[in-house]
Amino acid sequence: xxxxxxxxxxxxxxxxxxxxxxxxxxxxxxxxxxxxxxxxxxxxxxxxxxxxxxxxxxxxxxxxxxxxxxxxxxxxxxxxxxxxxxxxxxxxxxxxxxxxxxxxxxxxxxxxxxxxxxxxxxxxxxxxxxxxxxxxxxxxxxxxxxxxxxxxxxxxxxxxxxxxxxxxxxxxxxxxxxxxxxxxxxxxxxxxxxxxxxxxxxxxxxxxxxxxxxxxxxxxxxxxxxxxxxxxxxxxxxxxxxxxx
Amino acid sequence: xxxxxxxxxxxxxxxxxxxxxxxxxxxxxxxxxxxxxxxxxxxxxxxxxxxxxxxxxxxxxxxxxxxxxxxxxxxxxxxxxxxxxxxxxxxxxxxxxxxxxxxxxxxxxxxxxxxxxxxxxxxxxxxxxxxxxxxxxxxxxxxxxxxxxxxxxxxxxxxxxxxxxxxxxxxxxxxxxxxxxxxxxxxxxxxxxxxxxxxxxxxxxxxxxxxxxxxxxxxxxxxxxxxxxxxxxxxxxxxxxxxxx
DNA sequence: GAGTGGTCTAGACCACACC
DNA sequence: GTGTGGTCTAGACCACTCT
Numbered sequence: 001x002x003x004x005x006x007x008x009x010x011x012x013x014x015x016x017x018x019x020x021x022x023x024x025x026x027x028x029x030x031x032x033x034x035x036x037x038x039x040x041x042x043x044x045x046x047x048x049x050x051x052x053x054x055x056x057x058x059x060x061x062x063x064x065x066x067x068x069x070x071x072x073x074x075x076x077x078x079x080x081x082x083x084x085x086x087x088x089x090x091x092x093x094x095x096x097x098x099x100x101x102x103x104x105x106x107x108x109x110x111x112x113x114x115x116x117x118x119x120x121x122x123x124x125x126x127x128x129x130x131x132x133x134x135x136x137x138x139x140x141x142x143x144x145x146x147x148x149x150x151x152x153x154x155x156x157x158x159x160x161x162x163x164x165x166x167x168x169x170x171x172x173x174x175x176x177x178x179x180x181x182x183x184x185x186x187x188x189x190x191x192x193x194x195x196x197x198x199x200x201x202x203x204x205x206x207x208x209x210x211x212x213x214x215x216x217x218x219x220x221x222x223x224x225x226x227x228x229x230x231x232x233x234x235x236x237x238x239x240x241x242x243x244x245x
Numbered sequence: 246x247x248x249x250x251x252x253x254x255x256x257x258x259x260x261x262x263x264x265x266x267x268x269x270x271x272x273x274x275x276x277x278x279x280x281x282x283x284x285x286x287x288x289x290x291x292x293x294x295x296x297x298x299x300x301x302x303x304x305x306x307x308x309x310x311x312x313x314x315x316x317x318x319x320x321x322x323x324x325x326x327x328x329x330x331x332x333x334x335x336x337x338x339x340x341x342x343x344x345x346x347x348x349x350x351x352x353x354x355x356x357x358x359x360x361x362x363x364x365x366x367x368x369x370x371x372x373x374x375x376x377x378x379x380x381x382x383x384x385x386x387x388x389x390x391x392x393x394x395x396x397x398x399x400x401x402x403x404x405x406x407x408x409x410x411x412x413x414x415x416x417x418x419x420x421x422x423x424x425x426x427x428x429x430x431x432x433x434x435x436x437x438x439x440x441x442x443x444x445x446x447x448x449x450x451x452x453x454x455x456x457x458x459x460x461x462x463x464x465x466x467x468x469x470x471x472x473x474x475x476x477x478x479x480x481x482x483x484x485x486x487x488x489x490x
Numbered sequence: 491g492a493g494t495g496g497t498c499t500a501g502a503c504c505a506c507a508c509c
Numbered sequence: 510g511t512g513t514g515g516t517c518t519a520g521a522c523c524a525c526t527c528t
Binding site for chain 3: 007035036037051054065066067068069070071
């Protein structure tokens, strides 16, 4: 007779509890979470229910299962997952080939205040402090992508060029180890644009050259937007890959 | 001591059996497949194992579950799934809004022979007969996408302009009802290019205007490639959306 | 061998659709 | 009410990893 209008399965609730522990940092990226049996007794449910909750988290790449070893908090630091969100591949390479590590050239870092657009995308207030990182990604010696990455200072304080340059690998890997904030998913909006003067300089092409403009909002646990970026991408010999299902 | 090197779970085998029935047309798109209990007794396994097989098929949108009613073969004919693979959205629309049905303007249909590139993509022999359909998709009165769609005649025989024009809705919906071939997934490769003379004419923009070039290979059951297309897409006021996970 | 995730089963009960 | 898919449980056994 309670008449709960919104029925929520037990495994969804368990999934939320596990996610909550991830947000609170009880288990850090790369670490193992407790075994299914342990979690089952902790939450007072059967192992099968915990399993279904973890299945859902594994499907979202929030955790990774390894048979015989345990279940681990997913991370961007592993070489194979460094550039998990990067969809650019050489046209002559296999889509599945993971050997495409670009080299990063940092260009600048400016402190700024959020305008209305960025404030809306990041869910912060207008004029709140942000950091804008500019960089170029170099593939096989060719500068292909010019990125402008905007982060809220409240979440990523004391970010400096020195730290970025010192960090190896992807920026997500760095943010994860330095601030404990892991990017879980992202939304991209793609357009075709002509190269601006600024882009033409950094990518070494003529002004007006067609480029992909890739806008991205990246989210951490609990669908919280924590990054906005715009990438300008040269696509001669390279393409943006997407699987539709 | 048999030492089976490649262990395959029971539910994977059941999944293959169900897929086989789909390929053979035992259950047509839109129809219900037998209940879990029926399939369980047919294959001599428990209901839970059948459930797991169907779960996998449902995750790939090959079948659709409806609580209380049954499990149905997925289809492109439902209004909400007509343009399931179309990722273009108006910038001012919600990404989730499904009200974006474009209008189709067919331009031409030519019979041709597969060149090396198309033969490789479609897995057919060079010089095998193909049909190339040209069309423009019109959004809100504006011509946005110029498509060139290549299909093997062996799979889609007797395709004519009349039939296409007479068909309502998406081309996948038509191919599904007319030939029973359902597109299950697709791979796209995206580049930025300048509008050719041909494209500029049909999209009403200047030559050289930056466009998205979207190459697609679409697959039916069993990962069989059955369509190759190239779309040229104008992105003023509209974007290509992609979710990264 | 001990511990982990992975599979399979059998049965109970819940939520939903149709009659 | 009957039949469907959806959830939850309990237990058995398999496959993998490490010691």
